[in-house]
Amino acid sequence: MVLAVILMMSMSVAAMAAGENHTITINNSVSGHSYAAYQIFKGDLADDGTLSNIEWGSGVNGADLLAALQAADSNTYGNCKNAADAANVLAANGTFNNSTAKAFAEIAAEHTRGNGSSGTYNETAHNYTITGLEDGYYLIRDTAAVSGADAQTEYILTVTND
Numbered sequence: 001m002v003l004a005v006i007l008m009m010s011m012s013v014a015a016m017a018a019g020e021n022h023t024i025t026i027n028n029s030v031s032g033h034s035y036a037a038y039q040i041f042k043g044d045l046a047d048d049g050t051l052s053n054i055e056w057g058s059g060v061n062g063a064d065l066l067a068a069l070q071a072a073d074s075n076t077y078g079n080c081k082n083a084a085d086a087a088n089v090l091a092a093n094g095t096f097n098n099s100t101a102k103a104f105a106e107i108a109a110e111h112t113r114g115n116g117s118s119g120t121y122n123e124t125a126h127n128y129t130i131t132g133l134e135d136g137y138y139l140i141r142d143t144a145a146v147s148g149a150d151a152q153t154e155y156i157l158t159v160t161n162d
Contacts, residue, residue, distance in 0.1 A: 022133045029128040033144040036116030037130045045135040054084040057136050065111040
């Protein structure tokens, strides 16, 4: 069973100064769960928090992802030629907790590469942190093997600040 925890990439996010490494903290994390962050989009982060010159990130096979998006939903992604076009489609849908974002997350998860950036769980604070991330937008995947009444979260796709 998968729990809904979708948040999606706002095209004008608040973030730390461009070029700095960032930290993702997943609050209220349950012991035994671990997460991996995959950079889906990268670009130049401005002081106002917007990302420009968007390209595919290091955590995804961009060409395959774009082809899969177009095959799954040609009406939405049919005119997309690159990462910036795909990011603009997501931004044009307003809120990122919607069916377009959820479908994007499912397809993007199938086209991640490598193991992603992992982090550590803090038993006292009940949070999980992933550090050393470059500017961009990330898909965060719950990598825990679950059993019994436990459940994995759906993909988390927002990085709006450290």
